[in-house]
Amino acid sequence: MRKVFKTAAESLADTLFDGMTIMSGGFGLCGIPMSLIEAIRLAGVTNLTVISNNAGVDGYGLGILLETRQIRKMVSSYVGENKLFAQQFLAGELELEFNPQGTLAERIRAGGAGIPAFYTKTGVGTLVAEGKEVRRFGDDDYVMETGLFADLAIVHAFKGDTEGNLVYRKTARNFNPMMATAAKVTVAEVEHLVPAGEIDPDHIHTPGIFVQRVLEVKDADKRIEQRTTRSKTEKELA
Template sequence: MKTICNSFEDAIKDIKDGATLMVGGFGLVGIPENLIKALAASGVKDLTVVSNNCGVDDWGLGLLLRNKQIKKMVGSYVGENKEFERQVLAGELEVELIPQGTLAERIRAGGAGIPAFYTPAAVGTPLAEGREVRSFDGKEYLLEYGMTADFSLVRAAKGDKMGNLIYNKTARNFNPMIATAGKVTIAEVEELFETGELEPDLIHTPSIYVQKLVKGEQEKRIERLTVSQ
């Protein structure tokens, strides 16, 4: 049995100023929106956040950004957030941009206990300046390091009381790898089942990676609505 929290505020109470967080999701898909809202209300600050992107101006990680609770953002895409742009240009926010595949692999490697790896991504670009590059079979590769965090926040469609998780469709984006890379992983689940009720073959994140669970409904906002005429 894992810790089943009674509220989102209780779930994030151990996250203190200066913590490093990994947050699942891609755009607004699969983000732990209620955990993010609880963090925004908590006032915790000076956070280093690792996520694919920083939400939009009024939702997702954009809420923390608006409150100036994020000291450093590590991600691969920032195009939907005007406040992000403003803070970067004003020198109020430190940013580390990483190619998306490299970001995913750095998180996966950290969760797997792999300290470093080589990738061809970014070789020959400004991102590789001053960093180690080696040649394998006549091709150059850049050294990258595995990444971990103090806390990982993920969202799943289903979870059981042991902490096994199942993600819904494209919500299975960065969530599974982020779940492995936090010292403490907090899972926001839409449905919570008794142990043994979930089909073992369908589990995406095994319970060993999850320390806390909290159940709640999500708004599931759409980042950009596109309709056909």
């Protein structure tokens, strides 16, 4: 099966439809599949449920899909960097399923492992537990959380081969490996595409069996959400 595609649009062809659920890798703006997000915007699909740690920032990352109002619901953990997200949510225009960050990660991992549900102490006695089964084990209560599985996962990797084996770089690994396992179709954009067999098997983070399509994205744009600097001291300036 041919896995390598030349453009983001080609890699997503016949995978997109209105009302679908998409997992989008990344943490903040680190390790996000920006070229694939842009292709989804251009495709014009609507009524999307997007599972992602957050929704990018205003004007970048998943924020561009909020601008076009293509997202109906977000399943997220952190929503504090996007003013448009807050505006749409408070206006009742965007549905939010809020998750503690560790719970979100475990729900995705469980979905990829075929585990339908699990129990956790996180969120017991809070709004997170409302409407969910709470069960007592030993001396403590635990809330049941369900696994997550999507129609499509889009991920960003540092290196990939023509068979879809992926290597992530440092903190850009984040949610990407888990999401790659938890969808019917996984499309990976990679900064460096190499022939099959060139990656040391011990260095592979996501085996190619989970990845259906690969796209090489050279010179990927990498932005910093909040650049924090300090004034140089007189000694450093000397």
